[in-house]
Amino acid sequence: MQINLKGMGIAVLGGDARSLVILEELAASGAAVNAAGLPADILPAGVNYFSEPEACLGSVSAVILPVPGVNDKGQLYCPMTLKPLAFTRELAACFPPGIPIFTGVAGPYLAKLAAVSGLRLIELMKLNEVAILNSIPTAEGAVQMAMEMLPITIHGSRAFVLGFGRTGATLARLLGVMGARTMVAARRPEYLARITELNLTPVPFARLSHYLGEADVIFNTVPVPVLTGEVLDKVPPGTLIIDLASAPGGVDFQRAASIGVKAVPAPGLPGKVAPKTAGRILAKVIIGLLYEETAGN
Numbered sequence: 001m002q003i004n005l006k007g008m009g010i011a012v013l014g015g016d017a018r019s020l021v022i023l024e025e026l027a028a029s030g031a032a033v034n035a036a037g038l039p040a041d042i043l044p045a046g047v048n049y050f051s052e053p054e055a056c057l058g059s060v061s062a063v064i065l066p067v068p069g070v071n072d073k074g075q076l077y078c079p080m081t082l083k084p085l086a087f088t089r090e091l092a093a094c095f096p097p098g099i100p101i102f103t104g105v106a107g108p109y110l111a112k113l114a115a116v117s118g119l120r121l122i123e124l125m126k127l128n129e130v131a132i133l134n135s136i137p138t139a140e141g142a143v144q145m146a147m148e149m150l151p152i153t154i155h156g157s158r159a160f161v162l163g164f165g166r167t168g169a170t171l172a173r174l175l176g177v178m179g180a181r182t183m184v185a186a187r188r189p190e191y192l193a194r195i196t197e198l199n200l201t202p203v204p205f206a207r208l209s210h211y212l213g214e215a216d217v218i219f220n221t222v223p224v225p226v227l228t229g230e231v232l233d234k235v236p237p238g239t240l241i242i243d244l245a246s247a248p249g250g251v252d253f254q255r256a257a258s259i260g261v262k263a264v265p266a267p268g269l270p271g272k273v274a275p276k277t278a279g280r281i282l283a284k285v286i287i288g289l290l291y292e293e294t295a296g297n
């Protein structure tokens with residue numbers, strides 16, 4: 001069922017191909033949609049283009065920022081425009097008070113500015129319903145990278161997934177059904193039990209280093225430094241490491257290079273490998289949350 005947001009003013013500032021899908025879905029739901037920080041000539045039909053973000057915020061009931069939000073220099077993520085868009089305190093002051101401001105994950109700059117300016121930030125990637133669905137294009141993208149970088153098939157390869165959260169679980173299951181001999185490192189006993197139930201090989205996290213020599217490819221999903229100097233010394237040269245954890249990631253890349261281990265960061269895979277799916281996931285959740293807001297009024 002298509003949710004009706006008829007008449008609701010919404011501004012989308014910056015973003016990538018995912019934002020275009022969000023704009024399209026918002027317009028289809030009947031919302032009055034304004035956009036800035038995106039090229040005018042590729043905006044979906046019915047979306048109002050603004051060259052300056054301040055001008056499109058007047059009477060909106062929500063603002064949608066890009067998934068990567070704002071960098072530590074205060075620039076909004078706008079890879080499709082030539083001019084970076086500054087997210088300043090002055091811009092924040094133009095937001096109607098109390099409205100929801102959606103982003104993926106707020107970095108330190110945006111979190112601080114939001115606190116100082118009283119913005120109501122909603123971090124979509126912290127919502128399970130987004131993170132679990134988002135793990136599908138993430139896992140597919142990670143496997144795609146491994147297929148491109150390994151000289152062997154995934155089927156029959158020895159894969160090791162570190163972490164069994166939303167991303168790790170989806171990736172481990174995908175590798176398993178593709179025929180990889182998949183080990184998964186987790187801390188919680190119930191996760192180790194679930195890994196066993198999935199017919200994958202559970203590895204208690206504390207014993208991680210004993211198994212690192214038995215993998216052709218290691219996927220890290222743990223968002224803290226786990227493959228650091230000493231631990232990396234247990235990884236044989238020639239092993240591929242794909243680090244999915246967000247910055248600063250979980251791998252000491254310099255050390256890996258120095259011991260002949262190929263380690264690559266893999267940030268933002270959904271937006272790269274499946275922007276349409278990733279945009280639809282976000283649009284569905286945003287539209288649902290906006291509908292709940294209006295229903296509550």
Ligand code: NAP
Pocket residue numbers: 131134135138163164165166167168186187188205221222223224243244245246266267268269270
């Ligand atoms: P999650 O559901 O919170 O899972 C994180 C996993 O890491 C859990 O299994 C957790 O175990 C484990 N963990 C955390 N701290 C640990 C530690 N000190 N030692 C051992 N294990 C630890 O997170 P997620 O949604 O899967 O996301 C994981 C990472 O991937 C995040 O950094 C996220 O931003 C990133 N991500 C990247 C992409 C991409 O395209 N590259 C896409 C989506 C997400 P416990 O349950 O025991 O705490």
